[in-house]
Amino acid sequence: MEAFADHYDAIVVGARCAGAATALLLSRCGMRVLLFDRDRRGADTLSTLALMRAGVLQLHRWGLLPALKAQGVPAIRSTSFVYDEDVITVPIKARDGVEALYAPRRTLLDSLLADAAAQAGADVRYGPRLKDLSRAEGGRIDGVILEERDGTLHHVHSTIVVGADGLRSMVARQAEAAVARRGRHASAVVYAFWRGLENGGNRWHYRPGVSVGVIPTNGDDTCIFVAMSPERFHREIRSDMDAGYRRLLSECAPALARELAAVTPSERYRGFPGQVGIVRESHGPGWALVGDAGYFKDPITAHGISDALRDAEFLARAVEKGSDRALAEYQAIRDELSRELFDITDSIAAFDWDLETLGGLHRALSVTMNREVEALVALDRPPPSPSIEPDSASDPHQPVT
Numbered sequence: 001m002e003a004f005a006d007h008y009d010a011i012v013v014g015a016r017c018a019g020a021a022t023a024l025l026l027s028r029c030g031m032r033v034l035l036f037d038r039d040r041r042g043a044d045t046l047s048t049l050a051l052m053r054a055g056v057l058q059l060h061r062w063g064l065l066p067a068l069k070a071q072g073v074p075a076i077r078s079t080s081f082v083y084d085e086d087v088i089t090v091p092i093k094a095r096d097g098v099e100a101l102y103a104p105r106r107t108l109l110d111s112l113l114a115d116a117a118a119q120a121g122a123d124v125r126y127g128p129r130l131k132d133l134s135r136a137e138g139g140r141i142d143g144v145i146l147e148e149r150d151g152t153l154h155h156v157h158s159t160i161v162v163g164a165d166g167l168r169s170m171v172a173r174q175a176e177a178a179v180a181r182r183g184r185h186a187s188a189v190v191y192a193f194w195r196g197l198e199n200g201g202n203r204w205h206y207r208p209g210v211s212v213g214v215i216p217t218n219g220d221d222t223c224i225f226v227a228m229s230p231e232r233f234h235r236e237i238r239s240d241m242d243a244g245y246r247r248l249l250s251e252c253a254p255a256l257a258r259e260l261a262a263v264t265p266s267e268r269y270r271g272f273p274g275q276v277g278i279v280r281e282s283h284g285p286g287w288a289l290v291g292d293a294g295y296f297k298d299p300i301t302a303h304g305i306s307d308a309l310r311d312a313e314f315l316a317r318a319v320e321k322g323s324d325r326a327l328a329e330y331q332a333i334r335d336e337l338s339r340e341l342f343d344i345t346d347s348i349a350a351f352d353w354d355l356e357t358l359g360g361l362h363r364a365l366s367v368t369m370n371r372e373v374e375a376l377v378a379l380d381r382p383p384p385s386p387s388i389e390p391d392s393a394s395d396p397h398q399p400v401t
């Protein structure tokens with residue numbers, strides 16, 4: 001393995017959407033960055049792939065959408081909410097450079113971001129795992145101990161260590177990041193990929209106790225998930241995923257279940273038994289957390305990747321400023337933009353709603369997603385001059401898809 005530098009401005013642990021995006025932005029502003037992941041480049045991970053407008057907006061702002069489209073990721077031009085028999089279809093409006101949604105396979109998205117980070121000058125390594133954080137006198141984190149696959153250890157120093165190492169973050173554990181909030185509910189998910197279906201946009205189907213998501217992705221595949229309570233997952237799905245998946249699919253989206261009755265998925269089923277959301281304190285002397293490491297919420301609102309791309313930018317800006325206060329501001333922005341999203345997601349994950357209550361939760365979700373998009377769009381606006389009135393054209397109640 002090529003030698004590591006003696007010192008980096010930032011070391012980022014975990015090279016998926018949160019870590020690779022953070023490394024990309026830090027490298028682009030001229031910092032010396034090490035990005036590493038114990039997994040191999042292009043490895044898959046559990047995910048149903050949907051990007052919300054905020055996530056697509058980030059890829060557009062960073063100039064990565066053309067490369068994504070060139071890989072054959074299909075444009076998603078509408079989102080339909082199917083409440084039992086009632087269908088509400090919302091076309092994706094072209095604005096702020098986003099004219100469609102996309103749902104790239106993680107094998108593609110995560111490596112696209114990491115490759116862009118490498119192009120911007122980051123030192124990107126696959127294989128080594130974080131074994132330990134190292135501390136200077138006084139306790140400030142000042143680097144990492146890495147272990148290569150053959151057991152070789154390296155002590156690498158940096159000004160800051162960013163934990164983008166997912167829900168079970170070792171950086172969070174070793175930095176003793178306090179838990180700030182916990183959700184109360186969790187939903188379980190089973191999904192599979194189906195080849196050759198027509199791209200009818202994203203479709204979210206709901207019946208009490210179950211939901212189904214239909215998400216077109218690259219490779220002519222459509223990701224279709226079934227979500228339910230963990231109890232139902234253990235009782236009805238776990239022992240026979242194919243039979244359980246098809247039974248719940250036909251309960252929630254009967255026409256789709258009939259369409260797939262004689263078809264075999266293009267890859268094996270993947271199951272997720274559920275995990276309650278958690279928000280961690282995400283900065284301290286010499287360290288910060290981004291993505292699921294600092295803020296994991298239930299996948300039922302399909303928002304983790306978009307939030308990771310959003311927060312990568314707020315964190316990168318704080319790291320560039322280089323003060324502990326800037327890191328505190330990063331966390332405050334993240335929490336401000338995430339609080340309602342976290343609560344609404346938790347309520348939907350409870351699976352105790354009727355369809356009317358769920359419709360209300362979706363409307364509230366749309367308002368908070370709009371605020372998130374506005375916060376990102378505002379990053380590219382010049383700072384307001386005191387003589388200019390606030391922009392009244394941005395209506396926070398305008399639905400966002």
Ligand SMILES: Cc1cc2nc3c(=O)[nH]c(=O)nc-3n(C[C@H](O)[C@H](O)[C@H](O)COP(=O)(O)OP(=O)(O)OC[C@H]3O[C@@H](n4cnc5c(N)ncnc54)[C@H](O)[C@@H]3O)c2cc1C
Binds near residue numbers: 050052130169
């Ligand atoms: C079933 C399911 C469906 C989902 N569907 C969606 C969806 O449709 N849309 C959406 O936006 N979100 C979805 N999510 C959430 C989304 O997958 C996560 O929010 C996202 O993956 C978080 O990205 P991340 O980069 O923070 O962490 P991760 O994707 O967890 O990546 C962490 C990386 O850190 C590496 N790592 C960990 N420990 C170490 C170590 N010690 N040393 C070196 N490397 C290490 C890992 O190898 C991994 O590559 C879903 C999640 C689940 C479980």
